[in-house]
Amino acid sequence: PYPMYQTMRQSQPVMHIESLDIWSVFRYADVKTVLSDHARFSSQYGRPPGVDESASEQARRRSTLITTDPPHHTDLRSLVNRAFTPRAVDALEPRIEEIANELLDKHAASGQIDFVKDFSYPLPVIVISELLGIPSEDRDRFKHWSDEIVASADQVLGNTDAKSDSAHQEMGAYFHEIIQERRKSPQSDLISALIEAEVDSERLTEEDILSFCWLLLVAGNETTTNLIGNAMLTLLEQPQQLALLRQNPALLSGAIEESLRYRSPVQAMFRMTTEDVEIAGHTIPAGKRVVAWIGSANRDEEKFAEPDQFDITRNPNPHIAFGHGIHFCLGAPLARLEARIALSTALERLQDVSRVADGPLEPARGFIVHGVTSLPLKFS
Ligand code: HEM
Numbered sequence: 274p275y276p277m278y279q280t281m282r283q284s285q286p287v288m289h290i291e292s293l294d295i296w297s298v299f300r301y302a303d304v305k306t307v308l309s310d311h312a313r314f315s316s317q318y319g320r321p322p323g324v325d326e327s328a329s330e331q332a333r334r335r336s337t338l339i340t341t342d343p344p345h346h347t348d349l350r351s352l353v354n355r356a357f358t359p360r361a362v363d364a365l366e367p368r369i370e371e372i373a374n375e376l377l378d379k380h381a382a383s384g385q386i387d388f389v390k391d392f393s394y395p396l397p398v399i400v401i402s403e404l405l406g407i408p409s410e411d412r413d414r415f416k417h418w419s420d421e422i423v424a425s426a427d428q429v430l431g432n433t434d435a436k437s438d439s440a441h442q443e444m445g446a447y448f449h450e451i452i453q454e455r456r457k458s459p460q461s462d463l464i465s466a467l468i469e470a471e472v473d474s475e476r477l478t479e480e481d482i483l484s485f486c487w488l489l490l491v492a493g494n495e496t497t498t499n500l501i502g503n504a505m506l507t508l509l510e511q512p513q514q515l516a517l518l519r520q521n522p523a524l525l526s527g528a529i530e531e532s533l534r535y536r537s538p539v540q541a542m543f544r545m546t547t548e549d550v551e552i553a554g555h556t557i558p559a560g561k562r563v564v565a566w567i568g569s570a571n572r573d574e575e576k577f578a579e580p581d582q583f584d585i586t587r588n589p590n591p592h593i594a595f596g597h598g599i600h601f602c603l604g605a606p607l608a609r610l611e612a613r614i615a616l617s618t619a620l621e622r623l624q625d626v627s628r629v630a631d632g633p634l635e636p637a638r639g640f641i642v643h644g645v646t647s648l649p650l651k652f653s
Pocket residue numbers: 308316338339340350401488489492493494496497500537538539542543593594595596597599600601602603604605607608
């Protein structure tokens with residue numbers, strides 16, 4: 274998409290698609306404004322006009338962090354922060370290392386691994402389900418639900434999708450049971466912490482907790498898979514950068530940030546205007562959907578020198594791959610930790626690593642998430 278983004282930044286930085294009545298912004302400064310000016314760009318975007326939203330869909334949207342505005346967003350986020358703490362995330366480090374090693378062990382003898390299917394895809398879902406306290410045998414069901422729901426994010430453009438509706442329902446019923454169980458006998462897991470969380474004598478409702486679990490699976494899995502997969506793919510495409518990283522392991526954090534910028538796992542986020550808004554000389558009327566193209570912002574030549582160069586020593590690197598403002602990704606510390614452990618473990622264990630075959634790779638479904646579904650590698 275990058276040449277297209279560049280053309281848009283230069284010739285149509287604020288674009289209106291008339292047939293869908295959707296606006297798009299492509300420049301870094303405008304994308305940042307749309308993401309962070311929550312008074313004028315609301316996160317409560319429903320289906321487009323003319324497409325009915327079911328009652329359960331409406332309820333879900335009202336109680337989901339990522340689709341609410343202040344003041345409700347402020348309350349929800351501070352409650353969730355009580356449970357999803359940096360300490361809880363840091364405590365996962367040794368376990369993530371173990372999971373990464375176990376996944377690699379299975380392929381050590383053969384000298385071949387599908388880096389996405391066998392490694393970057395299972396890793397985040399195991400981590401999230403352990404964090405939530407979900408039995409490991411249910412993991413495949415989660416992965417299935419979250420994939421269906423992420424793929425259906427294109428619904429925003431008006432496509433309804435029966436598969437994702439049934440995924441929502443199954444997942445709702447599943448979590449209802451777990452929440453009931455944890456209310457009776459709390460464990461040392463995130464669901465129990467969410468039940469217990471209290472701010473100014475307010476607590477999360479069952480609907481809030483359910484929506485949050487749903488959001489973690491949807492927002493935290495495929496995104497992290499793609500961060501790890503995109504980082505590996507780009508390092509293999511750029512052997513000099515890979516060699517530099519192998520010589521200087523301290524550059525790993527820089528390599529992760531640069532991957533987030535260069536191939537942003539989330540390419541776009543939506544907002545809805547609450548009033549007529551002037552942006553870069555265009556007026557977007559009230560009540561319109563706006564797409565903020567993060568993937569384009571992170572390649573904006575006005576913000577980044579040589580934006581199409583992948584440079585793991587880039588500093589500073591003010592990418593907005595995790596968003597900006599009050600909705601800034603809650604899972605960013607976890608995503609960064611998982612990526613750091615996954616890549617350092619993989620680079621250490623996969624020596625002389627290269628792709629099994631050159632040629633095009635299958636892209637992830639949908640236009641919001643950005644990554645590949647399979648990356649076969651050989652190594653010694
Ligand atoms: C929000 C990206 C991983 C949980 C966001 C937003 C972006 C984003 C762009 C802002 C949405 C907006 O402004 O409307 C990413 C990327 C990830 C990642 C690129 C991986 C590389 C995770 C993980 C979790 C997570 C691992 C949780 C375990 C969330 C939540 C929000 C969010 C709960 C909503 C925050 C709010 O609305 O206040 N993420 N995310 N994300 N992310 Fe992530």
